[in-house]
Amino acid sequence: xxxxxxxxxxxxxxxxxxxxxxxxxxxxxxxxxxxxxxxxxxxxxxxxxxxxxxxxxxxxxxxxxxxxxxxxxxxxxxxxxxxxxxxxxxxxxxxxxxxxxxxxxxxxxxxxxxxxxxxxxxxxxxxxxxxxxxxxxxxxxxxxxxxxxxxxxxxxxxxxxxxxxxxxxxxxxxxxxxxxxxxxxxxxxxxxxxxxx
Amino acid sequence: xxxxxxxxxxxxxxxxxxxxxxxxxxxxxxxxxxxxxxxxxxxxxxxxxxxxxxxxxxxxxxxxxxxxxxxxxxxxxxxxxxxxxxxxxxxxxxxxxxxxxxxxxxxxxxxxxxxxxxxxxxxxxxxxxxxxxxxxxxxxxxxxxxxxxxxxxxxxxxxxxxxxxxxxxxxxxxxxxxxxxxxxxxxxxxxxxxxxx
Amino acid sequence: xxxxxxxxxxxxxxxxxxxxxxxxxxxxxxxxxxxxxxxxxxxxxxxxxxxxxxxxxxxxxxxxxxxxxxxxxxxxxxxxxxxxxxxxxxxxxxxxxxxxxxxxxxxxxxxxxxxxxxxxxxxxxxxxxxxxxxxxxxxxxxxxxxxxxxxxxxxxxxxxxxxxxxxxxxxxxxxxxxxxxxxxxxxxxxxxxxxxx
Amino acid sequence: xxxxxxxxxxxxxxxxxxxxxxxxxxxxxxxxxxxxxxxxxxxxxxxxxxxxxxxxxxxxxxxxxxxxxxxxxxxxxxxxxxxxxxxxxxxxxxxxxxxxxxxxxxxxxxxxxxxxxxxxxxxxxxxxxxxxxxxxxxxxxxxxxxxxxxxxxxxxxxxxxxxxxxxxxxxxxxxxxxxxxxxxxxxxxxxxxxxxx
DNA sequence: GATGAATGAGATTTCATTCAT
DNA sequence: CATGAATGAAATCTCATTCAT
Numbered sequence: 001x002x003x004x005x006x007x008x009x010x011x012x013x014x015x016x017x018x019x020x021x022x023x024x025x026x027x028x029x030x031x032x033x034x035x036x037x038x039x040x041x042x043x044x045x046x047x048x049x050x051x052x053x054x055x056x057x058x059x060x061x062x063x064x065x066x067x068x069x070x071x072x073x074x075x076x077x078x079x080x081x082x083x084x085x086x087x088x089x090x091x092x093x094x095x096x097x098x099x100x101x102x103x104x105x106x107x108x109x110x111x112x113x114x115x116x117x118x119x120x121x122x123x124x125x126x127x128x129x130x131x132x133x134x135x136x137x138x139x140x141x142x143x144x145x146x147x148x149x150x151x152x153x154x155x156x157x158x159x160x161x162x163x164x165x166x167x168x169x170x171x172x173x174x175x176x177x178x179x180x181x182x183x184x185x186x187x188x189x190x191x192x193x194x195x196x197x
Numbered sequence: 198x199x200x201x202x203x204x205x206x207x208x209x210x211x212x213x214x215x216x217x218x219x220x221x222x223x224x225x226x227x228x229x230x231x232x233x234x235x236x237x238x239x240x241x242x243x244x245x246x247x248x249x250x251x252x253x254x255x256x257x258x259x260x261x262x263x264x265x266x267x268x269x270x271x272x273x274x275x276x277x278x279x280x281x282x283x284x285x286x287x288x289x290x291x292x293x294x295x296x297x298x299x300x301x302x303x304x305x306x307x308x309x310x311x312x313x314x315x316x317x318x319x320x321x322x323x324x325x326x327x328x329x330x331x332x333x334x335x336x337x338x339x340x341x342x343x344x345x346x347x348x349x350x351x352x353x354x355x356x357x358x359x360x361x362x363x364x365x366x367x368x369x370x371x372x373x374x375x376x377x378x379x380x381x382x383x384x385x386x387x388x389x390x391x392x393x394x
Numbered sequence: 395x396x397x398x399x400x401x402x403x404x405x406x407x408x409x410x411x412x413x414x415x416x417x418x419x420x421x422x423x424x425x426x427x428x429x430x431x432x433x434x435x436x437x438x439x440x441x442x443x444x445x446x447x448x449x450x451x452x453x454x455x456x457x458x459x460x461x462x463x464x465x466x467x468x469x470x471x472x473x474x475x476x477x478x479x480x481x482x483x484x485x486x487x488x489x490x491x492x493x494x495x496x497x498x499x500x501x502x503x504x505x506x507x508x509x510x511x512x513x514x515x516x517x518x519x520x521x522x523x524x525x526x527x528x529x530x531x532x533x534x535x536x537x538x539x540x541x542x543x544x545x546x547x548x549x550x551x552x553x554x555x556x557x558x559x560x561x562x563x564x565x566x567x568x569x570x571x572x573x574x575x576x577x578x579x580x581x582x583x584x585x586x587x588x589x590x591x
Numbered sequence: 592x593x594x595x596x597x598x599x600x601x602x603x604x605x606x607x608x609x610x611x612x613x614x615x616x617x618x619x620x621x622x623x624x625x626x627x628x629x630x631x632x633x634x635x636x637x638x639x640x641x642x643x644x645x646x647x648x649x650x651x652x653x654x655x656x657x658x659x660x661x662x663x664x665x666x667x668x669x670x671x672x673x674x675x676x677x678x679x680x681x682x683x684x685x686x687x688x689x690x691x692x693x694x695x696x697x698x699x700x701x702x703x704x705x706x707x708x709x710x711x712x713x714x715x716x717x718x719x720x721x722x723x724x725x726x727x728x729x730x731x732x733x734x735x736x737x738x739x740x741x742x743x744x745x746x747x748x749x750x751x752x753x754x755x756x757x758x759x760x761x762x763x764x765x766x767x768x769x770x771x772x773x774x775x776x777x778x779x780x781x782x783x784x785x786x787x788x
Numbered sequence: 789g790a791t792g793a794a795t796g797a798g799a800t801t802t803c804a805t806t807c808a809t
Numbered sequence: 810c811a812t813g814a815a816t817g818a819a820a821t822c823t824c825a826t827t828c829a830t
Contacts, residue, residue, distance in 0.1 A: 042800085164353065206789090228826085243826070437811070515761055546755065547774060549765075564708065581744070621820060
């Protein structure tokens with residue numbers, strides 16, 4: 001009857017799966033709960049996905065695609081390595097403080113019987129880290145940045161952003177998003193950037 | 198029968214619970230599996246703990262106590278704030294690359310139906326972060342460190358250490374533990390330390 | 395659109411039902427699978443048949459009719475009881491080594507929640523056995539055959555033909571069809587036929 | 592409370608499984624129904640068997656063992672091939688008209704999704720047929736029997752016995768067990784036995 | 789203390805059948 | 810006529826917890 005109810009059931013199931021999984025993880029997300037959240041029967045889930053496992057692989061795949069395409073669009077608008085790195089930080093905080101559900105799914109858990117962490121690490125987190133690393137390497141080559149361990153640096157940047165966002169997500173409001181962003185940027189650029197530039 | 202086998206069944210159950218939970222999380226750790234790992238019956242678990250939930254609260258509590266007492270012992274041996282911060286980093290990598298099971302339990306998962314993340318955050322992660330923060334604040338007061346946001350800084354340090362350890366734990370050997378430690382220390386001290394000191 | 399594709403959807407569903415049911419029985423034959431095999435939607439099945447149960451009753455009824463009409467045509471061409479009995483054996487092996495799926499439907503699946511065995515027994519198997527029995531009785535009356543228990547004899551003939559065909563159907567090629575037929579005929583006629591005839 | 596209720600749960604589940612499967616086959620035999628028949632909870636089935644499939648494999652294995660050991664005991668008491676063959680027929684009718692459930696499981700269906708017919712054929716029916724065949728071959732070698740196709744003969748004997756028993760099992764009382772046995776024996780021995788012997 | 793058989797609630801998955809289009 | 814999305818009941822299987830021994 002209502003227009004909103006009529007929109008693509010497959011999409012609604014995926015949205016519901018994210019919402020429910022964000023609470024306690026993939027395994028704890030029951031099909032019953034997902035169906036309730038999506039406002040449909042449990043059976044219909046199996047019309048669109050062959051199993052709960054397939055459903056979550058689809059959730060991850062489709063959200064990862066969206067994340068990376070937005071990330072690249074945003075970051076490539078920067079010209080220097082410094083600008084790009086700053087855009088990465090801005091985008092990360094914008095994305096994960098806005099769409100909090102997806103953050104949970106993509107970065108929040110180290111493993112689950114349904115979607116093992118190694119899979120998430122390989123398909124999402126490491127590609128993201130390496131994307132950041134490439135920006136740092138560019139900066140080093142162009143002499144914009146110091147010769148530092150770009151791999152550990154990019155991993156560290158990701159780690160610090162994540163941890164601060166988790167705190168926010170669980171209601172620990174020690175700082176505003178801007179305060180966090182500024183300190184993170186200071187930390188990174190203080191080490192990386194050549195005095196003159 | 199044998200004395201060595203008899204020593205503290207309670208302890209053996211806790212150890213087994215850690216081992217099993219390290220694999221896929223608290224919920225996926227079944228009592229059957231824990232009993233098998235501990236070499237006892239399922240029933241006896243309920244003699245020592247009122248429920249699976251209680252068992253894991255005990256696991257967390259007792260490991261947290263051990264972690265914090267070791268941490269303090271190690272860190273307080275440092276005299277200046279700089280020394281103490283360095284000892285924190287050394288201890289963190291030593292502890293979590295060695296006792297990998299506990300790392301998983303304490304820091305690895307953002308939530309679980311059995312042991313909700315907010316509980317872990319409140320009882321373990323935030324106290325740890327605030328312990329680090331106090332060291333930084335000391336350094337600022339003693340003019341050893343710059344006037345920076347100590348809260349974000351300590352959170353960031355925790356986040357970057359964690360992320361690099363997760364990578365190691367899941368077999369991504371981009372760097373040695375020493376390379377990681379050195380870069381993390383450089384990153385932190387470059388921002389914090391006054392030129393003169 | 396194409397005429398050839400359109401010809402008798404009902405017939406196509408019945409054919410598909412036989413093929414699918416021959417695999418694992420009536421209950422295991424899902425409407426989804428039948429629809430796939432027939433190249434139509436699941437819904438249309440319910441336009442031609444009120445239920446899956448009705449569909450299989452129709453499958454059995456219509457195939458039984460065809461079988462019996464061919465059987466009678468073939469057998470009645472024989473003049474003596476001996477000739478007729480031989481024609482029954484020839485026809486049975488000819489028909490069921492060709493139409494192996496129908497054999498499975500009519501004789502192979504002895505009972506199922508969808509089409510109970512007593513129904514199959516009453517509507518197909520016993521009428522067939524009694525048809526054979528009547529031929530034997532004729533032979534006895536005409537003094538062509540010995541005075542033997544025609545009921546057990548006809549049942550036995552049916553049983554031995556069935557068992558040998560099942561073996562063939564499941565790939566046990568101990569003998570050729572001709573070897574089987576010859577031995578079965580020898581067995582039956584050795585007992586039945588009067589020395590003189 | 593009652594003594595009969597206390598006997599081995601595993602055995603009770605197996606007995607119940609046979610009873611229930613005898614009705615509509617393995618697939619139709621639900622764990623709920625088996626539990627009801629055994630007077631226990633559904634869960635306990637999985638304490639003794641890893642799956643419904645395993646349960647039925649155990650049912651088949653254990654009954655087959657019992658059947659073959661009884662068969663051999665009985666048959667080997669016969670001295671000549673003729674005596675042995677007669678004992679096979681007697682035993683078959685005794686066994687399958689008495690323990691009707693097992694007959695259903697072992698010989699009644701050409702296939703089921705849970706226990707595929709090829710498995711039953713290979714592990715039970717063909718070994719049985721070949722056991723009969725060896726007796727016939729012995730008789731041929733000892734010149735007791737005619738030179739006939741022992742394979743088709745043994746298969747046919749099995750087929751005719753089976754078919755007559757199925758009729759009895761489903762209440763078609765055209766003949767008594769003794770009438771059937773006598774006619775089957777006449778049929779077989781008339782063809783096989785040398786005039787003189 | 790210790791065992792492990794037994795329970796029962798709940799999870800995933802299947803599928804005949806219906807119904808809006 | 811024809812489609813296939815949607816439903817809901819039921820089936821298999823899991824597992825924390827209890828309890829007689």
